[in-house]
Amino acid sequence: MKRWRPSVALLAATGTILSQSPVAAEKLPNLFPFLNSTGILETYNTAGGPISLSGPFFQALGTNGRSCGTCHRPAQGWSLSSDEVKLRFELTRGKDPLFRTVDGSVCNDHVDTSTLAGRRKAYSLLLDRGLIRVEIAVPENAEFTVASVENPYGCDSASALSLYRRPLPSTNLRFQSAIMWDSRESSPQTGTQKITYDTNPADLIADLAHQALDATSGHAQGSIPLTAEQQKQIVDFEMSLVTAQAYDYRAGALDHGGADGGPVFLAKHVMPDFFVGINDPLGGNPKNIPFTTTIFQLFDNWAHAAGFPFDFFGQARARRESIARGEAIFNSKQIDITGVSGLNDDLNTASISGTCGTCHDSPGIGNHSLPVPLNVGVGDPDSSVDLSYLPVYTLQNKATFETIRTTDPGRALITGAWKDIGRFKGPMLRGLSSRAPYFHNGSARTLGDVVDFYNTRFHIGLSSQEKEDLIAFLSAL
């Protein structure tokens, strides 16, 4: 395993101390500032007052000492960053409830957790990439068979596949159009429901209640199901949270100088306008409002940031302008979208002229405003990024005998459909700076890696300045 750098350790230490101290307390003050690599992340409680840290979300309701808060950490955008996982491992010698073999280790058998060295090996994917092992059975009616499994860690069943996935943030949930990477908690196959304009938010609330039940019996190895009251408390709690980057070390407060960053604007001005399908490039808006590629308008006013007091070297101004340029790139840089399953194949169009917002289309938040799972190639073993740490599954079509190699079949394991292989939901893009690494499989260690992935995948041709600006913008979300 790679040694971690002192700077990262220091950073993680700061974050952990900040995240631990209020956790030991009963409450987190509203808008508590959590430091991360580029600034400060804050969570706004729409229910008013401080954020309670004593409700069922933070209680160990299963048998292994874990709570939802073990993996959904306020300091890390209500997800988990691999830097903090490393620190937690060192501080507890790998004994924190996060480190449980049920899904924290690379496999649930043939691992030795009796020694520190053994634990370091067993939890290597969690330490290095923040990955949790999710086991999903191949549906009986699947249009494919699993022809071969190459899993370097031993979990090589061909009927219940081991997938290694990043915890999704349990915040900003009001904007959800599908729950879980593969939307399985919003699928009739699991007894949950698809999220639609007509049934929202009742569908979302029911899906989250079901998700809480599954998370308790799964991750927390609960033997007694949650009561309806506990489910309700967890869902109410989750639904009350709105999270975003609030401060940038160089640009200053992200809602100053005419900008609209930070969680308060998100809660008060973006959330009330949201509805399922609010912005759809394929004409799916239920109110027939035309699609706009202008997904983010938070930093428009920084395009020509006026000079302001105490910015002695013009540093803040330069950073503000960079963030604004990055926003413009997100909204307008043309991307020739090819080979994306869920778009090019379903629309029968080899090439679609789009932008980042063709897929990240929900205004001000950046997830897909309709449940449209897509395969952008993040789990493709032949992609430009290193996926050698993941298993490779060879799937064979029962009718055509065609084969596909993938590190994670995604949506196809829920629907059984061949066309759904490798499709994942378009995730939210707020609070990114606090929760590296990125993508469902943690393959992008930094936002720079994310940008490089897209630049290579779609031959966008971004200059180094454009990359820097886009990264500055994503960091400020």
Ligand code: HEC
């Ligand atoms: C061991 C770590 C772990 C624990 C404990 C845990 N989760 Fe998660 N959570 C994950 C992972 C990993 C995912 C994504 C899995 C996937 O999509 O396949 C996830 C996804 C979610 C999502 C979906 C968000 C979205 O964008 O779709 C919600 C909501 C959530 N968890 C809430 C909870 C709640 C509530 C609890 C406690 C009852 C809990 N989690 C406990 C790891 C964990």
Ligand code: HEC
């Ligand atoms: C063709 C659709 C599409 C386009 C275009 C697209 N994305 Fe994505 N994006 C996705 C999907 C789908 C995912 C989830 C992929 C996965 O993990 O399997 C994703 C994931 C991400 C993530 C990771 C979020 C997380 O929580 O891990 C970031 C950041 C991101 N995209 C930024 C961008 C930027 C910036 C652009 C433009 C340069 C862009 N995307 C263009 C569909 C797209």
